[in-house]
Amino acid sequence: MTLFKTCSAALLSVGLAVSGFAAKPAMAQDMDIAKAQDLVRLLFAKHTARFQAGDTPLMNEPGLMKRFLVDCLAVEGLQGRLQFDPIYGAQDADISDLRVFADPDAPILRGAAQIHLAFSNFGTPRLFIYTLIKAANGEWQINDIYSDDDGWTLTGLMREGGIANVSCDPGAEVTLFDPPAGNTQATNDSGMEDGDLPAHMDGGQMAARPTGSDPDADVGMEQGDTPAYTDGAGGSDLVFIVDASGSMWGQVDGTAKISTAKQALTGLIGDLGASTNVGLIAYGHRREGDCGDIETLLPVANHSPDAIGLAIDGITPRGKTPIAAALEAAASTFPAADRQANVLLISDGRETCGGDPCAAARALSVQGIKTRVHVVGFDLSEEESRALQCIAEEGNGNYYAANNAQEFVDAVNKAVRATEEETAALSEPEPRPLHQAKAYFIETFDGPEIDTAWSVTNEVAELKALDGKGALFIAASGKKDNYDHAEAMNRLELDKQLPDGDFDLVLDLRMALQTGREHVWLSIAEDPANQIGALFWADWKGCGPALHLSLSKLSGEAGAKPENTGFDISLFGGPMVDNICSKAPRAYGDQILEALYTDGATLRLKRRGRKVTAAVEMQLPAFEDYEARIVTVETEPVTALRLSGKPGIFAGQWSKAAPGESHYFLERFAIEEIAQ
Known part of the structure; x- marks a missing residue:
């Protein structure tokens, strides 16, 4: 460790040429591709926010779209002129299971990044391929969108709609991170020239996906398609069960309960231990009045925080509260019987589908000697609270009550901390005393x-x-x-x-x-x-x-x-x-x-x-x-x-x-x- 004291000297000495690091092409390309994925993800998020708020479609505002698309594709009223939403590939949307990832075979082809965006719309899987090229300032810009399901391209739709096709000037590009001075107005209506498309999109054709390839290998939802399961002593498995029944739209402290739940969960996932495998189950998020609406959004595996956050963000409350069946579903998600296994149920109400959640929790807790069922009850009456407390008691876990947003955040953090402390206690016979941290802001x-x-x-x-x-x-x-x-x-x-x-x-x-x-x-x-x-x-x-x-x-x-x-x-x-x-x-x-x-x-x-x-x-x-x-x-x-x-x-x-x-x-x- 170096002690320093300086008044005028620069903290850092001048390093040698940057080319020393540029010579690491694999790492540089991975980071570059990650930035292309971030741009596509941010476009989809902003488009969705406008759609959900009922605001003017993002695609209709060229001043904003220039931050994402090459400037000549940012056309005034584009979505209206197409009479079509090219981001969703439909006129209406009910989005779930969103995934953004680089093309598994050719993440960069002829200098263009190929980013896949996959989701379900009203339960139907959809896949779009975004191609991105570099502007003069080195930033990625989207230069076309291809629908793998329907075979259209954005530039093709623009041509068919009679929108002028003018080639872009990369030197004048407005980008998300570098809008050039004096270039804030809309440019000419335009499309793209044929030569601007990567080879696999020329003529509006998409190359067939190689037999046996799996574009979702890093982020898929099936057990075999997830990140590796982390096994070994000292680790644990944690399954979140999230209530997405219609009542979660109710407000506490002026905010929808589902929004508070999402914020709390996404805020803590980055703090989970590296040896903690995470799974995610939701109920009531797809259909109204359906007691069978239970889905394992993420099987238990060592997912990245981004993947967990995207899955959480895609949950939309709609239906009923089949807690017992959700607990039964959780029982089959734990791959290893000899590791600490925890279920954390988050709910704002009691069972509404005739099941016996206390019995289901009891059955789950005896599945292994290290299995616990913890419950966070949010905005409950005394009767509802007693019903959920029974689940925790029968599941050999803890119950946490929360009556406002801050109490809910604290409760979820306490529950997760308790699971980690249990794991530490099992792996360390004499645990060290810890300072207790309380969230102040x-x-x-x-x-x-x-x-x-x-x-x-x-x-x-x-x-x-x-x-x-x-x-x-x-x-x-x-x-x-x-x-x-x-x-x-x-x-x-x-x-x-x-x-x-x-x-x-x-x-x-x-x-x-x-x-x-x-x-x-x-x-x-x-x-x-x-x-x-x-x-x-x-x-x-x-x-x-x-x-x-x-x-x-x-x-x-x-x-x-x-x-x-x-x-x-x-x-x-x-x-x-x-x-x-x-x-x-x-x-x-x-x-x-x-x-x-x-x-x-x-x-x-x-x-x-x-x-x-x-x-x-x-x-x-x-x-x-x-x-x-x-x-x-x-x-x-x-x-x-x-x-x-x-x-x-x-x-x-x-x-x-x-x-x-x-x-x-x-x-x-x-x-x-x-x-x-």
């Missing part, structure tokens, strides 16, 4: 807006957006985009008083190393010159990028370079990987950087008495001779006699960055009170 970035307590300094709206899947996307570029610069863009500040005692500021994030000068700052700030914070950052070594964790205390006069005191840990100098410029460690370091973009990390600023530290936690992947493991690194403390200012988040770029943008996804922020 939580922001999950689920939308449609962030909490009103947030404010944004030097806001540039075009460089940030809620991505529709539980994250706030931020793009950063420019010489002034440093965490200690007064003119830094899109600095988030939370107008909320900090707890009096010990606490953690917690930020779950993902970032892609594109310039080698990315940094995320989690802080308590009076102003840019007077802050204390945790800094998670990257620099360039001769062999490629490296990660660091710093604790920085800034003090100074406004407008002057502040004094910077704190500690720095080189994460690629031992804690995560050592000897980074040797062949095998360099390859593993690149895998860690890829995992930082796909799976993310948790950054903390921790106060204990007068001591403040920075910490980061990350699940490292398995690779060749390196085993998968969770790494937690914490700095030495600095003393802060008083902490004044507002909690804040900043995602930026050092002034020595290579040309280009830095991209970040903020997935969850929390203030946790720590009880001894």
Whole structure:
């Protein structure tokens, strides 16, 4: 660990050419494809939000669609002129089972990305293939949509509809993250030229899918199509059963109960242990009045948080409450009888289909000596609460009652924490005493807006957006985009008083190393010159990028370079990987950087008495001779006699960055009170 104190010297030395990292084509392509998937997913989320709100279709507004489509396809009133919705491939929609993934055989073909978007509409499976090309600024833009079910292309429909076909100028493209100055008006009505389509779409034809191939292999819903099941000692299986009966549309604290449930669940899935396999069952979400409407949305497996979040987000309340049958369905989802198995039932009512859920819970609990059935009851009468409490008692589990939104969030977190503590107790005969954390404030970035307590300094709206899947996307570029610069863009500040005692500021994030000068700052700030914070950052070594964790205390006069005191840990100098410029460690370091973009990390600023530290936690992947493991690194403390200012988040770029943008996804922020 390095102690540093500097007034004017830059925190980072100049690295060597960025081409050192660009020479890792497999990793670069994977990250590039992930960005193409994010663009398609965000388009679908924004389109769906408008559809559900009854607003003007997104496809009819070229100023917005230029952020997603090549500019010449963003035509005024396009959906109306086509008399057709090309996103859903239908006039009406009831969407479930949404999946977004790269083409399994050719994710990039002739320079174009091929992204599949699959979902069910009124129970009928649909598959669309989006092709994306690069604009001059290096960002992906959608240049066509192909319906695998019906054989049409968006450009073909435009031609048939008599919409002018004009070739785009890539140099003038407006993109989601880089709208050129002065290019805010709609361009000419247009389509695409034949030569702009990848070969497999020429002439409106789609190449046959290879026999035996499975485009849903990474995200499918069948047992054999899911991610690998994680077995072994110390792990557990957890199945969520979500009530999607019609009553879940009822409101508590001005918000639909189903919305509160989704927010709570998506907010905690990223915090589950790496050895926890997750399954998801919903009932009442497809048909009204059907007691057989029970579906295993995700079989028990080691799903990514994104996959779980998408499945949760697709649940829409409609029907009845067959709790007993849902518990019986859960009994068949656990692949291993010798692991800790937990069911967490979330319901706002009692059984309405004549079953005996208490008996079903009893049968489930005796299925294995490590099986528990936990229940969270939401907005229940005393009679309903007693009925659900019986389920927990017979299932050898715990019952948690919640009468408002915050109690519900707390209850779900307590229930999940209880399952993890049970697993730890079984695997560790003498568990260590733990500090208890209580949620003081939580922001999950689920939308449609962030909490009103947030404010944004030097806001540039075009460089940030809620991505529709539980994250706030931020793009950063420019010489002034440093965490200690007064003119830094899109600095988030939370107008909320900090707890009096010990606490953690917690930020779950993902970032892609594109310039080698990315940094995320989690802080308590009076102003840019007077802050204390945790800094998670990257620099360039001769062999490629490296990660660091710093604790920085800034003090100074406004407008002057502040004094910077704190500690720095080189994460690629031992804690995560050592000897980074040797062949095998360099390859593993690149895998860690890829995992930082796909799976993310948790950054903390921790106060204990007068001591403040920075910490980061990350699940490292398995690779060749390196085993998968969770790494937690914490700095030495600095003393802060008083902490004044507002909690804040900043995602930026050092002034020595290579040309280009830095991209970040903020997935969850929390203030946790720590009880001894």
